[in-house]
Amino acid sequence: MSVFRACYSQVATKTAGLLILNDFFPKKQLDVIKREAIHLHKAIEEEVKNRPALRTHESQEHNTKKREFYQLLRLRDSPSRAINCQHFNTYDEKSHKLSYFIGSSNLPAFLNQSIIPRVLQISQVGTLTLGRKLDWNFTFNTYAAREGNTPSMAGFSFHKDIPSNGEVTMIYSLGAPTVFKIRHPDDDSKGESFPLEENSLVLLSGESRWLYEHCVVPVKVEESKPLLFEQAQTIYRISLVLGFSRLQEQHLEIEPAL
Numbered sequence: 237m238s239v240f241r242a243c244y245s246q247v248a249t250k251t252a253g254l255l256i257l258n259d260f261f262p263k264k265q266l267d268v269i270k271r272e273a274i275h276l277h278k279a280i281e282e283e284v285k286n287r288p289a290l291r292t293h294e295s296q297e298h299n300t301k302k303r304e305f306y307q308l309l310r311l312r313d314s315p316s317r318a319i320n321c322q323h324f325n326t327y328d329e330k331s332h333k334l335s336y337f338i339g340s341s342n343l344p345a346f347l348n349q350s351i352i353p354r355v356l357q358i359s360q361v362g363t364l365t366l367g368r369k370l371d372w373n374f375t376f377n378t379y380a381a382r383e384g385n386t387p388s389m390a391g392f393s394f395h396k397d398i399p400s401n402g403e404v405t406m407i408y409s410l411g412a413p414t415v416f417k418i419r420h421p422d423d424d425s426k427g428e429s430f431p432l433e434e435n436s437l438v439l440l441s442g443e444s445r446w447l448y449e450h451c452v453v454p455v456k457v458e459e460s461k462p463l464l465f466e467q468a469q470t471i472y473r474i475s476l477v478l479g480f481s482r483l484q485e486q487h488l489e490i491e492p493a494l
Contacts, residue, residue, distance in 0.1 A: 244437075251418055251428055253442030255360060260408065260437045265350060270410050272346035273474045274464055276311075277378055280323060280335055281466075283309045293322075299395040300328045309335070313345055321376075331382050331390035331469065337374040347374060351476065355406055360441055364403060368482045373401050375477035379414075380469040381457065389472045391454035394419065397445070402479025405440040409433070411473040412460035415453040418444060 247256035261269065284307065295304040306322040313319045319342045327334035337343060355361050379390040389412055397405050409432050416438060419427035440450065457472050464471040
């Protein structure tokens with residue numbers, strides 16, 4: 237436990253239930269996670285490209301004020317395992333894409349090998365789990381360059397995560413730095429703003445999860461190195477967002493959600 241804690245530094249916050257940890261992983265592990273995240277992005281893009289006739293569905297539960305639409309994708313996570321997700325080719329704004337993996341049976345394997353073991357050692361998470369079996373949900377976000385003369389990266393407007401995402405929200409950042417804001421929906425004076433660097437983890441629990449709204453601010457990227465150049469877009473930032481629900485019975489199994 238002490239070795240894990242030495243890996244990161246904690247940012248002082250005032251919002252109840254908000255925890256921000258910088259330098260969450262040693263560089264070697266960070267580089268592995270980054271490669272896996274880029275690999276996942278490419279697998280999603282390849283599946284969309286190879287299946288142009290996929291049906292589009294309108295989302296019935298999402299956290300923006302707009303109508304949002306997704307496609308159901310099936311990805312090969314390993315030679316012997318496939319996983320499913322809801323893929324939103326745009327979400328909240330044109331340069332932001334989101335893929336939602338519902339249930340532990342649909343988690344990409346690298347999460348179980350890296351981020352999940354780490355976050356379970358955080359005391360605020362450990363006190364919630366109490367040794368129970370957990371069912372995880374995972375949201376994969378990519379933030380690309382916006383169109384326009386001034387280079388800037390997409391953001392994500394103020395929102396609260398949908399209840400089905402889980403009891404807590406954990407946001408792990410890769411790539412270009414951004415700005416994270418959190419506010420009370422009824423009192424603008426109760427808000428905070430923090431720079432988010434690569435390899436930082438934001439944990440929202442309690443009031444920060446269920447009462448407050450949070451956002452990612454669009455920022456200029458003149459000096460930021462892109463994570464990935466593609467023909468149609470330049471990806472500057474990826475966020476890996478995890479949440480879990482506690483299962484009441486140890487033997488209970490969750491069927492794939494898609």
